[in-house]
Amino acid sequence: MSKGKSVYLGQRMSLKAYNGVSLPPWMYGTAWKKEATAQLVQQAVAAGFTAIDTANQLIHYQEALVGDALQALAKQGIKREALFLQTKFTPVNGQDHRTPYDVKADLTTQVRQSFDSSLAHLHTDYLDSYVLHGPYSRYGLGAADWEVWAAIEGLYESGKTRMIGISNVSAEQLALLCERATHKPMVVQNRCYAALGWDKEVWEICRDQGIIYQGFSLLTANRGVLVEPDVRAIAQRFKTGVAQVIFRFAMQIGMLPLTGTTSPQHMKDNLAAEQFTLSPEDLQRIETIGL
Numbered sequence: 307m308s309k310g311k312s313v314y315l316g317q318r319m320s321l322k323a324y325n326g327v328s329l330p331p332w333m334y335g336t337a338w339k340k341e342a343t344a345q346l347v348q349q350a351v352a353a354g355f356t357a358i359d360t361a362n363q364l365i366h367y368q369e370a371l372v373g374d375a376l377q378a379l380a381k382q383g384i385k386r387e388a389l390f391l392q393t394k395f396t397p398v399n400g401q402d403h404r405t406p407y408d409v410k411a412d413l414t415t416q417v418r419q420s421f422d423s424s425l426a427h428l429h430t431d432y433l434d435s436y437v438l439h440g441p442y443s444r445y446g447l448g449a450a451d452w453e454v455w456a457a458i459e460g461l462y463e464s465g466k467t468r469m470i471g472i473s474n475v476s477a478e479q480l481a482l483l484c485e486r487a488t489h490k491p492m493v494v495q496n497r498c499y500a501a502l503g504w505d506k507e508v509w510e511i512c513r514d515q516g517i518i519y520q521g522f523s524l525l526t527a528n529r530g531v532l533v534e535p536d537v538r539a540i541a542q543r544f545k546t547g548v549a550q551v552i553f554r555f556a557m558q559i560g561m562l563p564l565t566g567t568t569s570p571q572h573m574k575d576n577l578a579a580e581q582f583t584l585s586p587e588d589l590q591r592i593e594t595i596g597l
């Protein structure tokens with residue numbers, strides 16, 4: 307970005323990816339919920355969330371308990387097709403001993419085993435989005451990344467997932483993937499730091515390539531922004547909270563925010579971020595606030 311030029315204003319992304327698949331404006335994240343996962347997913351859907359994010363990674367997620375919630379919701383008449391389900395393949399370096407695949411198998415087999423286990427956990431025969439939790443390589447993409455991505459592309463080509471994506475990815479890695487993959491990602495899920503211009507380098511690639519940017523830790527990675535007088539003043543003007551202002555900013559520039567709130571009140575409050583509109587001046591102020 308050239309200094310002083312807005313990355314976001316007037317360049318809003320749509321929540322339809324380049325392959326024509328759309329996402330809802332919000333995603334409910336299920337990390338760190340432990341045994342409360344099933345109950346919280348049901349509460350989130352009752353509150354109005356229709357997209358659910360999880361991972362086949364027992365250190366942080368209880369994918370099978372997300373599945374329990376889906377079964378309970380189905381009994382209440384909320385059908386599988388009414389929900390957008392996203393889960394992840396987590397490489398062995400992000401797992402403990404409870405891997406959902408044979409660690410001695412080749413990587414293609416690991417992806418297939420993890421994917422099949424996710425379908426079983428979630429009681430479904432397809433996913434809306436399947437995400438590589440993070441590249442194996444810190445810089446660039448190595449042989450393991452390419453093998454795993456090819457396996458994920460195979461799942462997409464088979465029709466078992468409507469979208470594929472990558473998480474915790476740098477701009478350099480995403481550019482490489484877009485350039486060389488048979489199917490570039492349709493979604494990216496990254497921690498979104500205001501101090502990095504709200505992940506502007508990655509966001510710009512997403513915008514240019516028709517990739518949906520999903521932002522997490524919008525509140526926890528930006529605690530300083532939440533106490534900024536300008537953000538507080540914007541919140542007061544709209545008679546809302548600073549959290550809602552940040553979520554609304556994310557939505558208005560075309561990001562899909564994740565929230566993993568455990569509070570029924572915050573579920574309602576966060577969904578209410580759809581009910582007001584920040585001005586171009588507000589957006590411009592928030593865009594540069596952490597820089």
Ligand SMILES: NC(=O)c1ccc[n+]([C@@H]2O[C@H](COP(=O)([O-])OP(=O)(O)OC[C@H]3O[C@@H](n4cnc5c(N)ncnc54)[C@H](OP(=O)(O)O)[C@@H]3O)[C@@H](O)[C@H]2O)c1
Pocket residue numbers: 334335336337338359360439473474495522523524525526547549550564565566567568569572575576
């Ligand atoms: N791909 C990855 O590597 C990765 C990594 C991290 C997260 N994720 C995904 O992103 C999801 C969200 O994670 P996150 O890191 O953004 O954190 P989070 O789980 O959404 O937690 C954010 C914090 O903000 C609080 N909060 C939420 N809404 C609030 C409100 N309206 N007012 C005040 N406080 C509020 C929550 O407290 P309360 O519970 O009290 O509301 C919580 O302490 C995860 O569940 C997961 O699905 C993915």
